[in-house]
Amino acid sequence: MEEFKVERYMELLETGKKYAELMNKYQCAIMEVETKLKVLNAEFSLQYDRNPFESIKSRLKSPASIIKKMQRKGQLTDEASFARSIEENLYDVAGIRVICAFQEDIYRLAELLVQQDDIRLIRTKDYIRNPKENGYRSLHLILEVPVFLKSGKTPVKVEVQFRTIAMDFWASVDHRLRYKKDVKNEDEIVEKLRVCATTIAALDDEMQQIRTMIEKD
Ligand code: 0O2
Secondary structure (H helix, E strand, C coil): CCHHHHHHHHHHHHHHHHHHHHHHHHHHHHHHHHHHHHHHHHHHHHHHCCCCCCEEEEEECCHHHHHHHHHHCCCCCCCCCHHHHHHHHCCCCEEEEEEECCHHHHHHHHHHHHCCCCCEEEEEEECCCCCCCCCCCCEEEEEEEEEEECCEEEEEEEEEEEEEHHHHHHHHHHHHHHHCCCCCCHHHHHHHHHHHHHHHHHHHHHHHHHHHHHHHC
């Protein structure tokens, strides 16, 4: 094998290793935050005999999505500092989605999580109180959590999305539309989704009221 090729392959392996280390950090941060949420859930169910969330899903952003988003942000520039640039510019490489039955639990859980003294709240986007134009509703928190590695303590960013079951149902249908090309009747679907989002919001409010009435007795 020619010398320059060996060097290039070594570089590629080195870059691959850096990427794997970075993703491992994000995976560890997911585990930290998931554990915190599960601890809160267990405590709630002991105290109030109900679970504040129904399920948790987590994911690491795929390499293709990372590259697409970095490109959109104009950050696909320097190959050598790519890993650092991902950390500085992307807040949702580590993503956790918490699905709750009731809206009230979303805010309660979010508050209890950000109050913890090893968590730093970087940003809140409240698309429940301020829904997106298309009807999207969710509470997004960008958190920084310490991850303890062999090399020491590192702060890592995690995006936590909180939604109700109904909001999650809506978002999953909307997601299909967002990622499908050349959809016929797109305007009609967008409008139908907007109407559904309003219906869902009303349903969530009603269910919340019913639960409050039940718990008063
Ligand atoms: P994927 O495939 O879910 O990862 P910023 O984080 O500020 O640089 P961004 O990413 O626009 O900019 O922030 P925002 O608004 O908080 O949205 C982040 C994520 O929320 C998206 O990630 C989606 O998961 C979700 N989201 C936001 N708007 C919508 C929407 O209208 N419909 C649906 N279904 N989901 C939405 P990604 O990276 O776009 O995609």
